[in-house]
Amino acid sequence: MTIHNLYIFERGGRCLFYSEWHRRRGPGIPQEEEFKLMFGMLFSLRSFVAKMSPTDMRDGFVAFHTSKYRLHYLETPSGLRLVLNTDLGVPSAREALQHIYGNLFVELVVKNPLCPPRAPVQSLLFRQRLDAFVRSLPYFGPRNPQN
């Protein structure tokens, strides 16, 4: 089980924060392009899955997986989107994402007067605490290097 990377997007699609851990293979495109495509994919997927849903869907989609990785998605009421990529051994990272939003992002970015709202996060404290939190997760770890 392992964690690949994390993106935080604001409502308009700008990437506020990115970090990676065990990501062995790059996407082969510039990072800006990657952010744009990632957000675009989430945007379309989100609206399409809502259309396909047999009943009214509140949460939108929460995760998808391919044969190689699983993408966990959390959208807050304010429109912030958190995306965590892990391998297939991680069943759900919802609680971790909730924690990252509620206890780290809100505390250290929203309440930090030196982080302007909806601007890329520069705070080193946030980066450090996030890194420590991710590394402390039970499913973090470089074991099982299949991909």
Added chain:
Amino acid sequence: MADEALFLLLHSEMVAGMYRAAEQGEGENGRCTTKLESMGFRVGQGLIERFTKDTARFKDELDIMKFICKDFWTTVFKKQIDNLRTNHQGIYVLQDNKFRLLTQMSAGKQYLEHAPKYLAFTCGLIRGGLSNLGIKSIVTAEVSSMPACKFQVMIQKM
């Protein structure tokens, strides 16, 4: 005390607003700190009146400082001052190792140059509180590594 988040956000917006106004040419930057300090002074005067309404009278200066470090600090910042030192000649140093207005900002040197803006109000708060208890003082703050900070209180003998 009002909700903590409200206080934090209001405080940071007050500082930001003050400096924004200064940038648009209404008075120079040094004035901002003075203004924030005097706002804190007025707030401190009011607060101490409220907080001491059920307390007994104070024995001496040190007793008053202890009240500021414990009760006053706990009500405003949800924790006590970690260390109080004095030279018994009118200088007190109040050290807070995790000052509430700096904890979410940084842990170390990042943003250090911005720290003084966020301490001016609190300096005024202490000075206002003391002034309403009959002590005239000068309060300055010092930060070397966030989120710890030191407030130095110099008592002015009358």
